[in-house]
Amino acid sequence: MGLVTKIKADIRDNSGTGLVNPAQWLRDWFSGGPPVASGVPVNEENAVKLIAVFACIRLLSESIAMLPFPLYKALKVGKEKATYHPLYSILHDIPNPECTSFQFRQIMMVNALLCERAIAEIQRDASGNVVALWPIPTKYVRPARNTRTKELVYLVSNPDGSQSELYPEQVFELPGMGFDSVNTFQPIQLAKEAIGLGLAAQEFGARFFGQGTIGSGIVEYPGKMSDKAYDRYVESMTDKYQGLKNSNRLIFLEEGLKFTQLTIPPNNAQFLETRKFQVVEIARFFNVPPHMIMDFEGATFSNIEQKSLEYVTYSLMPWLVKWEQAVFKCLLTPSERKKYFAKATVDALLRGAFQARMSGYHMMIQDGVWNADEIRELEDMNPQPDGQGQEYFINSTMQPKKLILQGGDTNANAASGAQNNNGEGGSQSS
Template sequence: MGILSGLFRSRDKPKNSTSGSSYRFFYGQSSAGKCVTERSAMQMTAVYACVRILSEAVAGLPLHLYRYNSDGSKEKALEHPLYFLLHDEPNPEMTSFAFRETLMTHLLLWGNAYAQIIRNGKGDVVALYPLMPNRMTVNRDKSGNLYYQYNTSSDDARTMKGATVRLSPYEVLHIAGLGFDGLVGYSPIAMAKNAIGLAIAAEEYGSKFYANGASPSGVLEHPGTLKDPSKVRDSWNAAFAGSGNSHRVAVLEEGLKYTPISISPNEAQFLETRKFQIDEIARIFRVPPHMVGDLEKSSFSNIEQQSLEFVKYTLEPWIVRWEQSIFRSLLSRNEKSSYFVKFNVDGLLRGDYASRMSGYATARQNGWMSANDIRELENLDRIPTEKGGDLYLVNGNMLPLNNAGAFANINNKEEENEEILEMDEPDGK
């Protein structure tokens, strides 16, 4: 990683580090003997699947800028320039989906996501460009103020000049994951390098088993002394090594004896190890196993509940980090009292059709949703107001407790008034 000055001169041979910048990463050699970096980790299908699931989930959620009205209600701030940047295009080169997907991937792999904030002369945000976390350093100056130092590359957008650029917090949108100091997050990949390294080692073992394993395999014994044992071995490997030569019949000559010494992958619990590491990686990212293809403990009765828990316990913390970082960095001090940013997760929490209709019916009958409120959630056209689309209805048999019997009292008074009128009327009229 280029963010640690001189530490990651070779991306293939990173070293452990517990000091330096505000980062405390532990990349490098794992206990399984495999080097784990964010790039090698992404070659694991389970890591790739978890990162893709979370990044696409955050990128696919509707993101809106809202404004508070004087009566306490809220509405989308469509006229605000920031609404278009967050909802549609953060810069001329990216869609909102691609921008958020990229930053969320950085957040999951490096524990931090950065974007350069481009402002006009008035201080308004006009563009957001992603910055690579492995080239960013976060430090404090002599006065204790934070600053960001970024090593530019030819792959970057031409928004900065110089090989190394110093940026202020005013110019950087920084979304930090779980960290030691509350300012800079540490990488989930680095913290779980041993689990990921074991998964890499198990996958490599399986690949080499089929690429190099001889079947049958073991020790060739000769009753005498061989002048050139390597020639016999090479001849044996040429005939039986590799998956293409599996199960061929071996013909032994000159008193050769073959003694198998290897054990099958099942006996070595190879498959179980690989499966357990998938669960381990899913646990790192808090992704339900069924979402990465492991359906062993899933059923029709619990998958929906697991999906709801995924939204509440996995997505929501990340979403809150996004919302609060955007609120802190992109809104001015005056705007913070009137505007706020919100991801809409209602689409992920709606459940199946029957459950949604039952919920809508309850909300409609109890007067806290109108027909248009429901139709908007279902992506249906609104009913005109003059036709009752915005009416809030309530069941007639539902009254506040202190009004209990009010209807009966009204009827009794009306009957008493009618009797008085009849008594006052002249006879025959």
Template structure:
């Protein structure tokens, strides 16, 4: 199956000329000072990285995503636009909107870039969106200054692309959401930028695993008063009986005057647990995740968890939301639509706070005339009060009046 708009481009321009491919940053991964290999897959095997990526990917994927039209007095949601169903329900026939956004967000958090192929109809309108793996995409600029993308799949990951063939995709055929970068064109991988911190996390996890694999005891020396003819046999027989977490705390029987001398530093003295905890906070700092969201409740309490959660939305999630919104508007809306429509996530539900705080805020809003009962019911996902029963009235507290009108009523009584 040919891709709309792509076949003509490939025939006219088999290979871009005078290009500079700038998106392949895999060389930034690799060995670290801890001696551990760090890449996108080994990083995700650590609980801290996996937890942070999952928190952000699921948070963004769960937000309502709508298309709005500008009005003279505000905005209105547009359900009839072709993009509404694609973004809100099904970007393609194989994925829900949640899975699609969760996948692209995980790409963005691991590789620093998220790509999706845009399938359009003859009028240029978006028909469907398919994710593209970032490590198989290269971004370039041809001699005329036009940005293009080269994608080389190696599996049946996209029904519109054949395997083991490079595809040149033009700018209007790719949804590209870049992360933090240095050239404004592509983003850098957070994992690659902080690979030493991730490598140390991997090293501490492996040390803990090997510690328990050795019976939760450090290494030691078997001392024999005489000369052993076959020391390897003695060592192997000791390991066979006492090595491993399942053999921990077994009673050792030493013969022929042998003694066991422990060497090495116990994990408590090496502050192993503190190191692991610090590395978890280090990864949480990398993704700007509050520690309590990755299971560290040491400095959390009932009085500050809510505030930390609100700060997570404002300072962590909101920048990602804006990055997504602007990329969607730039790539998916037609040029003639950009002045009339805009795409927006709804994060209001995450910022509402606890029930009592919301009710107190609504009470202030009604008494000061900037909220009606139906406004509040809409915010709380409740059906409106029927028309004619006062649900849309805006009222103010009658005990308050303008400063210049203070005493007018009393003067009027005296004159009468």
């Protein structure tokens, strides 16, 4: 039964669930979803009104979107950027004529974090090459399985009310977590109680300062007030004592009026503690260190760097692996999968403090692992001129590694040669 048909049926219904007294499903549909225990409806649209949720979504989506995401070709030894491949520009630069790579990946991440998955339609040319990726809001897409063929199909609700179908080869999907590949968890619905509590506390604070009076309660009058006296009293209370600008003012009562305070002060209701805990609770749900969304209560000068590295390792890397595998599965042909792969570059995020970084570079040079140009590239510097930075050195002698491997200890050889030339330590021919 469609929505319009269901509404019409309720209008004709005489059981007390029409538009005058609508059914719960109809109230939930217009209010944005069923309310949680805190009494606040929670869905994907209003969840981001909670600052902690918005901060986590923005942090994760921007972190993923800002990283370079090139396509590589695997070589016999190492790899090279496949800039000549049509997919390279799609991933690294412009996925479609309407958005940049940053915008595309941020849109996909927002959908994946708020909904159960992220979907983009793949546009190909006559040769089968990917020419564009068009993100589709997840709420308009529903994956289903054909009951006859058991084939997976994506049902897309179009703006004109029609429905179209996309098949797996037409879809770039960033999958969610669930019991199988089709039925995945809806993140916001899993966290709706925590988000609802945060929204309720946020609204309570706004209403407390915007509408409530500091001394709200019961006003008693020993007798009956005239209409004129009552109107004068209401006008006086509204103008002089209601709202943020009138907070903490003394209340003057006339004609024997007695005031009894009823409102629980925010500190007695642990209002601030609730709001602080909800920040940590939301950060925990999105797997984000609290200090990354500006809650520094558990952060110190000595551990802040380590916590930032943990954010890259445990918060970003799972998403990056999911992106890399989605490209491998959805955008590369079976033959291309043997030699091409996408990989995000996170080196800049993993850099430690300057002194620790330089100490690490020094050890890598001494052990002959890196050369000077490789380190300069990590520091966004140009190579040394004339190939000077291409040499590898090894510990203790700090001489070119190839000379050591070819001739043994070059210092010992040089000393032996000097002795022979001076007639010491060996015989000379006449």
